[in-house]
Amino acid sequence: MKTQNVSRTVLAAGVGAVLAATALLYVPELVGQGPPPPPGPAERATIAAHAGAQAALPDLAALITDREKWLRAHPDDDASWAALGAAYTERGTRIGDVRDYPRAERALKRSLAERPAARGNVDAQLGLGALAGARGDWKTAKEWGERVRKAEPGRWPAYPVLIDAYNGLGDYEAARKASEKLEELHAGAVVRARAAQAYRNRGWREDADAAALDAAALAETDAEKAASLGRLGDLAWERGEAAEALARYGSALRLVRDHGPSLAGRARALAGLGRTDEALRDWRAALARLPLPEYLLEAGELYEAVGLDREARALYERLRTGAWVRGEVAQGLLDADHGEPAAAVVRLRAEWARGHRSVAVADALGWALYRAGQPQEALGYAKRATDEGLRSALFTYHLGEIERALGQTGPARRHLEQALRINPVFSPLHARRAEQALTALGELSDELPKELRPEPPAGSAKAAEPKDSAAPKEAAEGAPEADAKVSGTAASGTAASGTEASGTEASEAAASGASRE
Known part of the structure; x- marks a missing residue:
C-alpha cells in the first residue's frame, strides 16, 4: 500500500x-394545518x-x-x-x-x-x-x-x-493538540474519527480501532457510517489482518455499494488473500468511482505483480500524465520505482521545500534518493518517516532496504522482518522483495544470543515455533500492545480495555441498526 x-x-x-x-x-413553508412534509x-x-x-x-x-x-x-x-x-x-x-x-x-x-x-x-x-x-x-x-x-x-x-493542515506539514504535535481541543468542543462521529487518526499516527492501534468503532456507532447517515466502516477496514489492513479488513469493507459496501475507498480497500484485501481476479475486478470498479493517484499506483502494481504488464503501464501512464491535486507522493513513488528516480527526487524535494513534511513525503523522498543511488542521504528521511509512531509496513521496508544498501546488516534484517510482521502482504510487489532481501542477507549467526534475535515474520515456518516469553515487543513506548484485538464496546468515547472482542464482530454490530438497505 x-x-x-x-x-x-x-x-x-x-x-x-x-x-x-x-x-x-x-424549513419548508407550511400551508394549512397538519404535520410537516418529509x-x-x-x-x-x-x-x-x-x-x-x-x-x-x-x-x-x-x-x-x-x-x-x-x-x-x-x-x-x-x-x-x-x-x-x-x-x-x-x-x-x-x-x-x-x-x-x-x-x-x-x-x-x-x-x-x-x-x-x-x-x-x-x-x-x-x-x-x-x-x-x-x-x-x-x-x-x-x-x-x-x-x-x-x-x-x-x-x-x-x-x-x-x-x-498540521498533519500535511508534519507538525504532529500541533495536530494532536488540535484534536484534543476538538474533543472539548464537540462530540459525535467526526470527533471520534479524528481521535482514531491521532491514535493511528502515534502507533496506538487498539485505541485507534476503538475510536473508529465509536465513530461507526455514532454515525448519523449511511454515507457517514460507510466512511467509518471503511476506516475500520483500513486499520485492519494496516495491521495485516486482510480477512478482517475484507469483512469491514463489505459492511461499508452493503450500506453504500459504490463507496470508493471501500472498493479500493476490498481490492487490496482480496489481493492480500490471493483472490487476484476478484481484486482486479474491484480495482476497476474503484478507479471508475474514485480515480485517485494512489489508487492508480496500487492497482498498477498489482497488475504488474501478476504479469499483466500492458495494463500496468496504462495505469502508470494515466498517473504520470494526469492533472492531480495531492498527487506528489504517488507520482514520486511511481518515478522512483517505475520511471526516473532522479525525477522523483526533484519532485519530492520541491514538495519538501514547500513545507510539506509529513511522514508520507519523508518516506517517499528517502526512497527516491535511495533509488537514485544516494542511500546515505536517504537514510535520514527514512528514519524520520518511521520514528514518528505510525506503524507502516511500507515505510519500514523502505528503511530496511536503505540500511541494506549501506551495509548495515543487523538493522536491515530487523526492519525487513518488522515490515513483514506488521503486514506480510503489504504490497503485491514489495512484500515479495522484502522476503527476497531477507534471504539475501542470510541467517543470523548461531552465536547471537536468543534474546537478541528478532521475532520471525508472521506466516513463516519459524513463527509457528514456541516463543520465549521474554521476546521483545514492537509496541511504541507508552502505547497498548500493538497487535492486540480491539476490546470494549463502541461509542465508549475512551480507549478500549478489558475483555477482548473480535474487531469484525464489533464493526458488524456498529453497522446493524443503522443500515437502511
Whole structure:
C-alpha cells in the first residue's frame, strides 16, 4: 500500500465539518394545518451537515442545485455562497473530481465580496481553508484555519481544517493538540474519527480501532457510517489482518455499494488473500468511482505483480500524465520505482521545500534518493518517516532496504522482518522483495544470543515455533500492545480495555441498526 489510506476519508470528514458550519437550515413553508412534509434531498443534506454527518451524494447534489437556483435570484446572500462553496469542495473530495474546486473557490470568494472577513464572514474563511486542504495546500489551509480560530476559538469546524493542515506539514504535535481541543468542543462521529487518526499516527492501534468503532456507532447517515466502516477496514489492513479488513469493507459496501475507498480497500484485501481476479475486478470498479493517484499506483502494481504488464503501464501512464491535486507522493513513488528516480527526487524535494513534511513525503523522498543511488542521504528521511509512531509496513521496508544498501546488516534484517510482521502482504510487489532481501542477507549467526534475535515474520515456518516469553515487543513506548484485538464496546468515547472482542464482530454490530438497505 503506497499511501496512508485513512487520510482520504478523514479529509472528507473535515470538509463535511465545514459544510456543517455553513449550511442553511431552512424549513419548508407550511400551508394549512397538519404535520410537516418529509424533508426533501436538499433539506436532508442540510440536516446531515448540521449534525456533522456526511450526506448521501445525491442529497449533496440536490443541495448544490438548490443553492445555485436560490443565488440566481438572491446574488447578495453571502451565507448561501459560503454554503455552496463548501458543498462543491465536499463533492469534489468525495468523488475525486477536481473540477469542483474552481467552482468552490469562486463561490467562496463571492461570499467574501458580499461580506468581507473583517465584517465577520467566518464561514467563507472556513470554506477556503477546507478547499486549500482538499488541494493539498497545507500552508494556506493552516493560515485560514488559524484566522478562524483566533476570531472564534470555540468554532469547532475550524479544528478539522487545522488537523489536516498540521498533519500535511508534519507538525504532529500541533495536530494532536488540535484534536484534543476538538474533543472539548464537540462530540459525535467526526470527533471520534479524528481521535482514531491521532491514535493511528502515534502507533496506538487498539485505541485507534476503538475510536473508529465509536465513530461507526455514532454515525448519523449511511454515507457517514460507510466512511467509518471503511476506516475500520483500513486499520485492519494496516495491521495485516486482510480477512478482517475484507469483512469491514463489505459492511461499508452493503450500506453504500459504490463507496470508493471501500472498493479500493476490498481490492487490496482480496489481493492480500490471493483472490487476484476478484481484486482486479474491484480495482476497476474503484478507479471508475474514485480515480485517485494512489489508487492508480496500487492497482498498477498489482497488475504488474501478476504479469499483466500492458495494463500496468496504462495505469502508470494515466498517473504520470494526469492533472492531480495531492498527487506528489504517488507520482514520486511511481518515478522512483517505475520511471526516473532522479525525477522523483526533484519532485519530492520541491514538495519538501514547500513545507510539506509529513511522514508520507519523508518516506517517499528517502526512497527516491535511495533509488537514485544516494542511500546515505536517504537514510535520514527514512528514519524520520518511521520514528514518528505510525506503524507502516511500507515505510519500514523502505528503511530496511536503505540500511541494506549501506551495509548495515543487523538493522536491515530487523526492519525487513518488522515490515513483514506488521503486514506480510503489504504490497503485491514489495512484500515479495522484502522476503527476497531477507534471504539475501542470510541467517543470523548461531552465536547471537536468543534474546537478541528478532521475532520471525508472521506466516513463516519459524513463527509457528514456541516463543520465549521474554521476546521483545514492537509496541511504541507508552502505547497498548500493538497487535492486540480491539476490546470494549463502541461509542465508549475512551480507549478500549478489558475483555477482548473480535474487531469484525464489533464493526458488524456498529453497522446493524443503522443500515437502511
